[in-house]
Amino acid sequence: MDDPGPAVKRIGFLINPVAGMGGPVGLKGTDGKAGEAELRGAVPRSQERAVRTLALLRGPGFFFFTCSGEMGELALRRAGIDHYQVKYRYQGRSSAADTRAACLEFLSCGADLILFCGGDGTARDVFDAVGQRVPILGIPAGVKMFSAVFAVNPEAAADIVRSAGISDFLDAEILDIDEDAYRQGDLQTRLHGYARIPALPELTQYSKQVFEDRDEERARVGIARFIAETIAPGVLYILGPGTTTAALAKYLGLEKTLLGVDLVKDGKVVVTDASEAQIMEILRDSSGSRIIVSPIGAQGFVLGRGNQQISKDVIRTVGTGNIIVIASPGKLAGTPVLHVDTGDPKLDAEFGEHLTVVSGYRIAQRKRVLRISDDRD
Secondary structure: OOOOOOOOEEEEEEEOOOOOOOOOOOOOOOOOOHHHHHHOOOOOOHHHHHHHHHOOOOOOOEEEEEEOHHHOHHHHHHOOOOOEEEEEOOOOOOOHHHHHHHHHHHHHOOOOEEEEEEOHHHHHHHHHHHOOOOOEEEEEOOOOOOOOOEEOOHHHHHHHHHOHHHHOEEEEEEEEEOHHHHHOOOOOEEEEEEEEEEOOHHHEOOOOOOOOOHHHHHHHHHHHHHHHHHOOOOOEEEEOOOHHHHHHHHHOOOOOOOOOOEEEEOOEEEEOOOOHHHHHHHHHOOOOEEEEEOOOOOOOEEEOOOOOOOOHHHHHHHOHHHEEEEOOHHHHHOOOOEEEOOOOHHHHHOOOOEEEEEEEOOEEEEEEEOOOOOOOO
């Protein structure tokens, strides 16, 4: 389709086809590990998440510049969009260099916004190409997404693009994560830069924050003491990543991976750093199960960031009523709302408008869950 002129919003659009593949199989990231993720049985997830956004942008007010094949064109077609031009073509498996080159093409075409689907690595590549010369926005599809340039879910991304507020922007952090260290249980982040994003803060996520002091440590011990009193024999407990769940494991006399998902039953660690497939296999032989997770500090994601091993199939098997959320008071105070992004909007809706969060010994808080519905005209 020919470029319709300046009367519409011009969106540069691209996908990292392998983004997020490492999460469900326990790799904690996909940078440089796409081949290994495939060998472990991982399947692409970024196409589906991109189509969820694009399907809400089929109106005449947008024109897309994109890449060939899985880097953009296929998703646009699946979403029923024909008002686009392919401005960048690649061969073989796409790379970070392809992402940067495509963004420069979008910039030269006068894009008003670059909409990308991926994770922190993709955000870094987009920013390296365009800096602050054009605003950017991420459809979340990676494993971690600690940077602040992402919408809270695919539907929120569409809301932001469609909003009249797209002309107002703010600076958002791009965080650089050492994935090799992360896979070893060491979270190392540094500020990579500040990108421009559309100024709709409630629909975009905060960058991750870490809350550490003595009061927080005491609170974690109180949480652990209370949860330990409720643990039942014969029940499988799926412990998500983080310092709060690690404190629980320590209280129980167990050794837990800090950034992985571990399975515990009858006072023993059944599987360390489990993948989605391993969790599902153990669940088939379990008479009862619980999931214990802690939200990411400031971002508020309970599920869907950094713990994709606890997939929508795992959650359905366990049941949303058997999910225990734990967080220290300091973390909750710095976390405005909670988010759930399982990849299934209907399942997300089952969590309701509030979650009860255990925040101390026999102490709990009700925290609002921000819901972005996919039920649109």
